[in-house]
Amino acid sequence: METKENVLEAGTTQARDYVTNVYEAVKRRNPNEEEYLQAVKEIFESLVPVLTAYPAYMKYGILERLTEPERFITFRVPWVDDSGNVQVNRGFRVQFNSALGPYKGGLRFHPSVNGSIIKFLGFEQIFKNSLTGQSIGGGKGGADFDPKGKSDVEIMRFCQSFMTELYRHIGPDTDVPAGDIGVGAREIGYLFGQYKRIRGTVESGVLTGKGLRYGGSLTRxxxxxxxxxxxxxxxxxxxxxxxxxxxxxxxxxxxxxxxxxxxxxxxxxxxxxxxxxxxxxxxxxxxxxxxxxxxxxxxxxxxxxxxxxxxxxxxxxxxxxxxxxxxxxxxxxxxxxxxxxxxxxxxxxxxxxxxxxxxxxxxxxxxxxxxxxxxxxxxPAKAANAGGVAVSALEMAQNSGKLSWTFEEVDAKLQEIMKSIYQNSKQAAKDYGHPGNLVDGANIAGFIKVADAMVEQGII
Structure with a gap:
């Protein structure tokens, strides 16, 4: 005779086997991508109780679809240094998941950047953005370019070349990059200027982290x-x-x-x-x-x-x-x-x-x-680190409405968002049997919102 405990145990075993099988498949398809596999494993380890409670997520192949980017773009970035020598770097943009809205995530310029790091950052961004409660999907990008030791003119040339390829893949309602390591206000300014030059329009919402004179947000x-x-x-x-x-x-x-x-x-x-x-x-x-x-x-x-x-x-x-x-x-x-x-x-x-x-x-x-x-x-980072992208989304909202909020207004909204992220992570951890574990709580709270949206939107 089946008991409730037996059914639960069977469901847990099925969920655990599913997680293991999907993770092994991800490893086979992404060999030697240590950072990306680390991020996937950390998320997966939290999700067994959710998949046990809602086996429909397995039926709809949510984990298989989440771990395969909707689009992964790599491109050559040629530029000329101050000595007149041609340099070539590699650029990346991963558009990981758009279930909740336009892809959103920063650009990182650092010599360590590679496909694995960009995919790890983009994968994390899916859940981080979900936790903010705002309508933004997960993406990330960058290049193996090192701004350190470069002149302003060299950085400008690089940014212009980078955007000459990137512009065709982004837009206010498609993909909205921001800054990250090696990409601050200077780099965002050069990138925005080149985008505007190529497009021939002023689309303020295409990048966040902009200067306050041209659509940036206080508190960003x-x-x-x-x-x-x-x-x-x-x-x-x-x-x-x-x-x-x-x-x-x-x-x-x-x-x-x-x-x-x-x-x-x-x-x-x-x-x-x-x-x-x-x-x-x-x-x-x-x-x-x-x-x-x-x-x-x-x-x-x-x-x-x-x-x-x-x-x-x-x-x-x-x-x-x-x-x-x-x-x-x-x-x-x-x-x-x-x-x-x-x-x-x-x-x-x-x-x-x-x-x-x-x-x-x-x-x-x-x-x-x-x-x-x-x-x-x-x-954990995907919760505690979410303030930057939260205010980036607030910058997008200001750009869309042609508004400019005060520092105090944006800071107050930021505080409320971070409090909400904490409470939701705490509650999810409690609901799924791991009270006090904010790693599991943040993973679960971020996952459920994205997974439900993916189910509702069909197999795409």
């Missing part, structure tokens, strides 16, 4: 860093904790890091270290964020120049060792996989209470398990 620069802090703040509140008096380590020194530091300090925390790709600074008196802004936003200098104004601080020529400094809260805001299992164990041994991922996938799967197994509060 601050959004990812602020959003990370707003999410962590909600996570801390649930444990009757806050930022006041907490010692914080923040990796990186770009926009995400700078504005995460600024907001954390505003909430009473003491940030004692931050880094760049060369090394990190430690300031026991507390990092002076205005100095970091001056170095990175105005002068694009290396972080060791902080010591010129604050000689009492220390500089260590190894950015990865920043996590050996004891802290209450760790905010990895630099790049993917910067915290591995050994680093996570060091943080735990030094008493870390919470980790908030400001970068995309900065912790390996093994590191995440270390944090969860040791009851460290953990804010």
């Amino acid at each position: 620069k601050e959004a990812t860093g602020f959003g990370t802090i707003y999410f962590v703040q909600e996570m801390l509140k649930d444990k009757a904790l806050d930022f006041s008096g907490r010692t914080i380590i923040v990796s990186g020194s770009g926009n995400v890091s700078i504005y995460a530091m600024e907001k954390a300090i505003e909430l009473g925390a003491k940030v004692v270290a931050c880094s760049d790709s060369n090394g990190f600074i430690y300031d026991e008196k507390g990092i002076n964020v205005e100095t970091v802004k001056q170095l990175k936003e105005a002068g694009n200098e290396r972080i060791y120049a902080y010591l010129d104004q604050h000689p009492h601080a220390q500089y260590v020529d190894d950015c990865s060792s920043i996590w050996s400094i004891p802290c209450d809260i760790a905010l990895p805001c630099a790049t993917q996989n910067e915290i591995d299992e050994a680093t996570a164990k060091t943080l735990v041994a030094n008493g870390v209470k919470a980790v908030g991922e400001g970068a995309n996938m900065p912790s390996t799967l093994e590191a995440i398990n270390v944090f969860l197994d040791n009851d460290v509060l953990f804010a």
